[in-house]
Amino acid sequence: MKIAVKVNGRLYESDVEPRTLLAYYLRETLNLTGTHIGCDTTSCGACTVLLDGEAVKSCTVLAVQANGREVMTVEGLEQNGQLHPVQKAFWEAHALQCGYCTPGMLMASYALLQDNPAPTEAEIREALSGNICRCTGYVNIVKAVQLAARELSGEGQEALQEVEAHGASSN
Amino acid sequence: MALRQTELRPLGKPVGRKEDPRLIRGKGRYVDDIMLPNMLHLCVVRSPYAHARIRRIDASAALAAPGVKLVLTGEDLAKMNLAWMPTLAGDRQMVLATEKVLFQYQEVAAVVAETRAQAEDAAQLIEVDYEPLPVVVDPFYALSPEAPILRDDKEKKSNLIFHWEAGDREETEAIFREAPVVVKQDVRFPRVHPSPLEPCGCVADYDTARSKLTFYVTSQAPHAHRTVLALVSGLPEHQIHVISPDVGGGFGNKVPVYPGYVCAIVASLKLGVPVKWIETRTENIASTHFARDYHMTAEIAAREDGKVLALRVKTVADHGAFDGAADPSKFPAGLFSIVTGSYDFKAAFVEVDGVHTNKPPGGVAYRCSFRVTEAAYLIERVMDVLARRLGMDPAELRMRNFIRKEQFPYRSPTGWVYDSGDYEKTLTLALERIGYEELRREQAERRARGEFMGIGISTFTEIVGAGPSHTFDILGLKMFDSAQIRVHPTGKVIARLGVRHQGQGHETTFAQIIAEELGLTVDDVLIEEGDTDTAPYGLGTYASRSTPTAGGAAALCARRIRQKARKIAAHLLEVGEDDVVWDGTAFSVQGLPGRSVTMKDVAFAAYTNVPEGLEPGLEASYYYDPPNLTFPNGAYIAVVDIDKGTGAVKVRRFLAVDDCGTVINPMIVEGQVHGGLTEGFAIAFMQDIPYDADGNCLAPNWMDYLVPTALDTPHWETDRTVTPSPHHPIGAKGVGESPNVGSPAAFVNAVVDALSPLGVEHIDMPIYPWKVWSILRAHGVTE
Numbered sequence: 001m002k003i004a005v006k007v008n009g010r011l012y013e014s015d016v017e018p019r020t021l022l023a024y025y026l027r028e029t030l031n032l033t034g035t036h037i038g039c040d041t042t043s044c045g046a047c048t049v050l051l052d053g054e055a056v057k058s059c060t061v062l063a064v065q066a067n068g069r070e071v072m073t074v075e076g077l078e079q080n081g082q083l084h085p086v087q088k089a090f091w092e093a094h095a096l097q098c099g100y101c102t103p104g105m106l107m108a109s110y111a112l113l114q115d116n117p118a119p120t121e122a123e124i125r126e127a128l129s130g131n132i133c134r135c136t137g138y139v140n141i142v143k144a145v146q147l148a149a150r151e152l153s154g155e156g157q158e159a160l161q162e163v164e165a166h167g168a169s170s171n
Numbered sequence: 172m173a174l175r176q177t178e179l180r181p182l183g184k185p186v187g188r189k190e191d192p193r194l195i196r197g198k199g200r201y202v203d204d205i206m207l208p209n210m211l212h213l214c215v216v217r218s219p220y221a222h223a224r225i226r227r228i229d230a231s232a233a234l235a236a237p238g239v240k241l242v243l244t245g246e247d248l249a250k251m252n253l254a255w256m257p258t259l260a261g262d263r264q265m266v267l268a269t270e271k272v273l274f275q276y277q278e279v280a281a282v283v284a285e286t287r288a289q290a291e292d293a294a295q296l297i298e299v300d301y302e303p304l305p306v307v308v309d310p311f312y313a314l315s316p317e318a319p320i321l322r323d324d325k326e327k328k329s330n331l332i333f334h335w336e337a338g339d340r341e342e343t344e345a346i347f348r349e350a351p352v353v354v355k356q357d358v359r360f361p362r363v364h365p366s367p368l369e370p371c372g373c374v375a376d377y378d379t380a381r382s383k384l385t386f387y388v389t390s391q392a393p394h395a396h397r398t399v400l401a402l403v404s405g406l407p408e409h410q411i412h413v414i415s416p417d418v419g420g421g422f423g424n425k426v427p428v429y430p431g432y433v434c435a436i437v438a439s440l441k442l443g444v445p446v447k448w449i450e451t452r453t454e455n456i457a458s459t460h461f462a463r464d465y466h467m468t469a470e471i472a473a474r475e476d477g478k479v480l481a482l483r484v485k486t487v488a489d490h491g492a493f494d495g496a497a498d499p500s501k502f503p504a505g506l507f508s509i510v511t512g513s514y515d516f517k518a519a520f521v522e523v524d525g526v527h528t529n530k531p532p533g534g535v536a537y538r539c540s541f542r543v544t545e546a547a548y549l550i551e552r553v554m555d556v557l558a559r560r561l562g563m564d565p566a567e568l569r570m571r572n573f574i575r576k577e578q579f580p581y582r583s584p585t586g587w588v589y590d591s592g593d594y595e596k597t598l599t600l601a602l603e604r605i606g607y608e609e610l611r612r613e614q615a616e617r618r619a620r621g622e623f624m625g626i627g628i629s630t631f632t633e634i635v636g637a638g639p640s641h642t643f644d645i646l647g648l649k650m651f652d653s654a655q656i657r658v659h660p661t662g663k664v665i666a667r668l669g670v671r672h673q674g675q676g677h678e679t680t681f682a683q684i685i686a687e688e689l690g691l692t693v694d695d696v697l698i699e700e701g702d703t704d705t706a707p708y709g710l711g712t713y714a715s716r717s718t719p720t721a722g723g724a725a726a727l728c729a730r731r732i733r734q735k736a737r738k739i740a741a742h743l744l745e746v747g748e749d750d751v752v753w754d755g756t757a758f759s760v761q762g763l764p765g766r767s768v769t770m771k772d773v774a775f776a777a778y779t780n781v782p783e784g785l786e787p788g789l790e791a792s793y794y795y796d797p798p799n800l801t802f803p804n805g806a807y808i809a810v811v812d813i814d815k816g817t818g819a820v821k822v823r824r825f826l827a828v829d830d831c832g833t834v835i836n837p838m839i840v841e842g843q844v845h846g847g848l849t850e851g852f853a854i855a856f857m858q859d860i861p862y863d864a865d866g867n868c869l870a871p872n873w874m875d876y877l878v879p880t881a882l883d884t885p886h887w888e889t890d891r892t893v894t895p896s897p898h899h900p901i902g903a904k905g906v907g908e909s910p911n912v913g914s915p916a917a918f919v920n921a922v923v924d925a926l927s928p929l930g931v932e933h934i935d936m937p938i939y940p941w942k943v944w945s946i947l948r949a950h951g952v953t954e
Contacts, residue, residue: 017288019288024287027203027204028206031206032197033197033200033201033203033204033206034196034197034198034199035197036201036203036368036369036419037203038368038369038370038419038452039451039452039872039873040451040452040453040872041452041453041872041873041874043452043872043873043874043878044368044452044873046368073197074196074197075196075197075198077196078196083195083196087195087196090191090195091173091187091188091191091192091195092173092187093173094173094185094187094188094838094839094841094842096191096194096195097420097674097675097676097842097843097846098367098368098369098417098418098419098420098673098674099190099191099194099195099199099417099419099674100199100201100367100368100369100419100420101368102194102195102197103197106195124881125880125881125882125884126882128880128881128882129880129881129882130880131880131881132368132873132878132880133368133881134366134367134368134420134422134846134850134878135368135420135674135842135846136842136845136846136849137842137844137845137846137847137848137849137884137887138845138849138880138881138884139845139886139887140842140845141881142881
């Protein structure tokens with residue numbers, strides 16, 4: 001089937017098997033390998049992307065269902081060479097270890113902050129409850145989302161300065 | 172919060188991770204991200220039966236299916252002498268079953284096709300005619316005379332794999348005969364699975380023109396894998412290039428060689444194109460190596476005042492169909508004999524029987540230094556049983572029995588020599604920080620109101636960092652580790668190590684060690700691991716061994732560089748070498764503070780201006796064979812509340828005080844502790860892989876085998892004491908496993924403590940709400 005999908009702002013026209021899952025389409029057809037696959041039961045959330053602005057697990061969406069719609073993947077977070085605050089916050093707060101769940105966590109966190117700019121810890125844990133991390137124990141992921149929220153809300157000048165002052169240098 | 176990577180003297184500081192910039196951009200390179208031209212995909216056909224004879228395999232329909240290029244069966248592999256492969260425990264395992272299958276989900280055939288979907292479709296078309304055989308799932312039944320012998324391929328016609336003993340039976344028996352107090356407890360450690368988020372997989376790429384196999388694989392031990400592959404396949408070792416790219420967690424699951432790897436290699440050899448095999452989560456849980464599954468009985472002999480005298484332990488260990496335990500060769504039950512823990516026992520005797528059943532092979536050291544988790548859980552659980560029997564506070568009982576600071580180095584009754592520790596200090600800090608006395612007062616008040624609140628303590632000792640090589644090897648490969656450091660003319664460094672991280676942060680922590688030793692910044696040092704063509708030989712990353720072994724190698728290798736640098740510095744400073752002093756950032760002249768040269772000055776001179784007679788260049792390697800293991804310890808306290816209506820256990824607080832010796836990066840250590848506690852929490856409350864009587868796996872995916880989410884997981888509190896290892900070059904001990912080793916007992920002790928007014932002395936993990944609910948109802952407790 002022919003589909004046209006806008007991914008990270010760019011339009012792709014492809015011919016896919018009807019059974020192709022969106023996760024495989026992104027990874028194998030478009031070579032956007034930041035979206036990961038960690039299970040076969042829609043349990044882990046490593047494949048989380050935004051579909052028309054909403055967080056979905058791309059292992060449980062068919063590529064054809066994305067026809068005519070917009071997808072945002074982890075590769076779309078960075079703009080003009082600038083990391084998104086949620087990416088910076090994950091780095092800053094040591095919210096990743098092996099990094100395999102990170103793209104999904106980042107997208108779920110990004111979606112949460114779009115809807116709820118000042119989430120409580122309970123709301124953060126709820127919003128990320130579809131994403132499994134086997135390394136971090138979530139404490140620092142929660143911290144990272146709080147840090148990103150402060151920065152995005154503009155009250156976060158302080159947080160931003162903190163990141164600038166102590167953030168690891170980019171190399 | 173993370174610190175810049177541009178500071179001098181970075182050791183001990185929370186430096187931000189060098190790995191993260193690529194990973195937060197989705198630019199990691201995991202095995203499944205590798206897409207090569209003309210690459211084919213392999214799918215494994217698995218047995219629906221736990222024990223069955225294979226009468227016939229018909230692959231004709233699969234071979235005719237769209238896109239299919241190859242079907243492999245055990246018979247095909249047998250012609251190449253590859254139907255069997257060695258396991259880490261020195262047993263052998265079928266790659267693809269020929270005569271019979273021994274566990275559900277066992278590998279029976281492999282299909283290679285142009286796409287993954289085509290391979291999966293064609294796998295459905297393989298017809299296997301099975302004749303079901305009687306199934307053995309209970310290890311105790313497996314040992315009985317009427318049980319069928321599962322491994323008729325073995326010379327020894329018995330389901331008993333090994334009987335192993337440690338300690339002194341007679342001395343222990345003698346103490347037990349005289350002891351005023353004896354407690355006994357059966358303790359089960361359920362079968363669990365490491366379940367890293369990234370499943371296992373590989374891409375095998377055989378280049379016929381160069382006769383070279385490039386093998387990308389989810390590997391915690393790439394060099395060991397290369398050696399095993401060379402021995403199994405007959406390919407020359409230098410023509411095998413193993414690359415372990417970014418690895419999405421390992422936890423012990425990515426130490427073994429799996430049949431899918433061998434099939435992908437054979438397929439690539441036969442077809443001359445790259446072949447990718449990536450398992451599903453179901454395949455990962457139901458066929459790759461499990462952990463634990465220990466049925467233990469422990470007895471403690473003690474005096475009335477609580478002083479422990481002797482420990483006796485008997486264990487039946489379910490190893491499944493093939494003994495795939497990732498244990499050092501001399502230790503079929505791993506380091507289980509650390510079971511005397513943090514306590515000064517006069518004598519101990521430990522025996523373990525390893526048994527075959529119709530289950531997947533194992534068990535691996537899952538975030539554990541070879542069966543240490545089982546040992547730590549057992550002793551910490553049974554110490555609480557003793558405390559309850561004597562009516563003593565569990566903290567007081569522990570303080571009374573700790574190995575004292577001045578007793579180190581301490582020889583345990585099972586023969587280990589503990590390097591260092593200050594157990595009293597660690598527990599004292601934990602008790603103070605959690606507010607122990609106040610919590611006990613609160614507990615008494617709540618109990619008076621009929622509420623169930625519990626406080627659980629675990630004061631464990633770990634044993635990590637294998638070598639030393641005189642004692643430790645796997646399949647004959649000695650367990651040392653290595654580092655190679657190359658300093659370039661501008662003072663920039665590439666260092667390569669024989670281990671392979673899977674999230675532990677080696678690219679940062681080892682850079683910190685080397686930068687500290689060489690007076691450079693973390694930015695100056697690039698760490699590379701996991702490529703067997705470039706990295707020095709090492710045994711890999713598991714069992715918390717990287718810092719104790721490769722971390723030691725990195726420090727000593729850097730010191731070797733510094734020795735040569737001193738000669739060059741003397742030349743630049745125009746003084747004798749004996750007059751040169753190193754202050755951590757520069758060389759200067761003794762007594763002349765004004766003149767100094769940095770390592771960068773020296774590095775440039777190493778290539779442009781060396782003194783006469785000195786070899787140019789500035790590089791070194793170091794193979795470090797540690798003199799002993801390291802012994803991290805910790806004091807963990809859990810506070811729980813039980814919901815009388817549902818039996819749900821709420822972890823109100825959890826404090827982990829760890830002592831892993833010198834801390835390289837406190838941020839990373841804390842992160843490791845958080846992660847390990849979460850896995851320990853899952854094991855205590857959520858995880859088990861049960862089998863029914865026919866050997867069907869009842870938890871083969873993440874719908875049934877539960878992994879905690881952010882919603883389930885408690886908030887973790889951490890602290891630490893620092894008792895450096897006396898023999899490690901920087902005093903570090905390793906920490907990644909401590910929380911997974913130490914925490915299950917704290918959780919279970921807390922729940923049992925909460926339920927102790929009902930007379931409960933023990934509950935086996937996992938503590939599902941229904942178990943607690945049943946206990947409450949049995950005692951007439953209602954909401």
